[in-house]
Amino acid sequence: MTSSDRRMGLAPRRAPAIRELLDRHGRSFSFEFFPPKTPDGERALFQTIRQLESLRPTFVSVTYGAGGHTAAATVRLTERIATETTLVPLGHLTIVNQSVSDLKRVIGQYAEAGVRNILALRGDPPGNPDGEWIPHPEGLRYAVELVDLLKRLGDFCVGVAAFPRKHPRALTVDDDTRYFVAKCRAGAEFAITQMFFYVEDYLRLRERVARAGCDVPIIPGIMPITSIGQIERFALLSGEEFPRALADRLLAVADQPEAVRAIGIDAATSLCEQLLEEGAPGLHFYTLNRSTATREIYQRLGLAAASPHDATTSVAGTRSGPAR
Ligand SMILES: Cc1cc2nc3c(=O)[nH]c(=O)nc-3n(C[C@H](O)[C@H](O)[C@H](O)COP(=O)(O)OP(=O)(O)OC[C@H]3O[C@@H](n4cnc5c(N)ncnc54)[C@H](O)[C@@H]3O)c2cc1C
Numbered sequence: 001m002t003s004s005d006r007r008m009g010l011a012p013r014r015a016p017a018i019r020e021l022l023d024r025h026g027r028s029f030s031f032e033f034f035p036p037k038t039p040d041g042e043r044a045l046f047q048t049i050r051q052l053e054s055l056r057p058t059f060v061s062v063t064y065g066a067g068g069h070t071a072a073a074t075v076r077l078t079e080r081i082a083t084e085t086t087l088v089p090l091g092h093l094t095i096v097n098q099s100v101s102d103l104k105r106v107i108g109q110y111a112e113a114g115v116r117n118i119l120a121l122r123g124d125p126p127g128n129p130d131g132e133w134i135p136h137p138e139g140l141r142y143a144v145e146l147v148d149l150l151k152r153l154g155d156f157c158v159g160v161a162a163f164p165r166k167h168p169r170a171l172t173v174d175d176d177t178r179y180f181v182a183k184c185r186a187g188a189e190f191a192i193t194q195m196f197f198y199v200e201d202y203l204r205l206r207e208r209v210a211r212a213g214c215d216v217p218i219i220p221g222i223m224p225i226t227s228i229g230q231i232e233r234f235a236l237l238s239g240e241e242f243p244r245a246l247a248d249r250l251l252a253v254a255d256q257p258e259a260v261r262a263i264g265i266d267a268a269t270s271l272c273e274q275l276l277e278e279g280a281p282g283l284h285f286y287t288l289n290r291s292t293a294t295r296e297i298y299q300r301l302g303l304a305a306a307s308p309h310d311a312t313t314s315v316a317g318t319r320s321g322p323a324r
Pocket of ligand 1: 123142167
């Protein structure tokens with residue numbers, strides 16, 4: 001919110017907490033974007049966000065980069081979503097290269113713009129996600145400490161990351177589960193997973209978290225594959241290997257971009273259907289800043305047909321519509 005907005009008496013609206021939306025409606029549908037590097041890119045992204053607004057997602061989020069420029073762009077875009085659209089923003093925040101007072105400043109900016117939902121993340125070392133993780137000398141070490149800071153600072157609804165096959169740095173699945181549950185015990189009220197391709201991976205995560213006595217809703221993260229380049233990008237971002245069988249199907253038609261896209265969208269749609277049937281509390285789409293693949297999947301799942309004015313319209317064969 002700018003000072004001129006404040007002079008005109010425009011107050012940020014109080015956004016609903018994502019956990020309340022999940023509890024009330026049972027399911028959320030959300031989209032994730034990343035901050036573009038140029039003003040033109042930012043304008044184009046805002047147009048994409050506007051196009052997706054008509055789908056009435058439960059919330060949208062913008063990833064947080066480690067550098068000063070990208071972090072500022074994230075906060076600016078998230079503030080714009082909060083103040084210029086009808087969408088509920090989820091602000092990402094990482095602890096990479098930031099002191100506790102830097103973090104408090106960003107949290108204050110989010111709060112001032114009316115951003116109530118924050119995804120508390122550790123973040124990866126800039127430039128090389130597999131590189132050594134060096135904490136800021138006056139900063140935090142793990143995401144759990146950021147959850148704790150946020151809960152002490154204000155009435156935030158805090159989300160955290162979850163990893164269907166365990167976080168690549170965790171030594172064992174049990175360790176990873178324990179650390180995940182600790183984030184929830186510190187106050188996290190929902191989680192979003194890293195992208196994955198097999199429903200079993202999600203179900204196993206959900207089971208082990210439930211066995212540990214934690215019932216925080218875990219929203220699956222979905223990345224529709226629309227180009228061969230994303231196979232490499234997936235490995236880079238997730239630290240995991242792309243599933244062999246799906247890679248083989250995509251690589252067999254590597255010279256036909258439309259066929260690659262069709263296979264990727266089929267695979268993502270089928271995964272979404274299975275997840276909803278298994279009672280997943282929503283779907284979070286990694287859009288890569290484009291709206292067409294997500295729109296197509298939305299359409300095929302029957303979500304786009306749901307009346308924007310009727311939250312109980314049938315969705316994928318059920319009676320619960322997108323939570324808002
Ligand atoms: C939905 C989603 C959104 C994301 N958005 C962003 C983004 O906007 N910007 C960005 O840079 N990155 C983002 N990431 C990536 C994320 O920051 C990295 O995967 C990071 O490596 C892990 O973050 P975390 O919050 O899970 O960390 P943590 O929960 O702190 O875990 C990090 C590692 O430490 C281990 N661990 C945790 N607590 C302890 C402890 N007390 N003692 C010992 N070990 C411990 C965990 O098992 C894990 O191996 C996102 C990931 C997801 C799933």
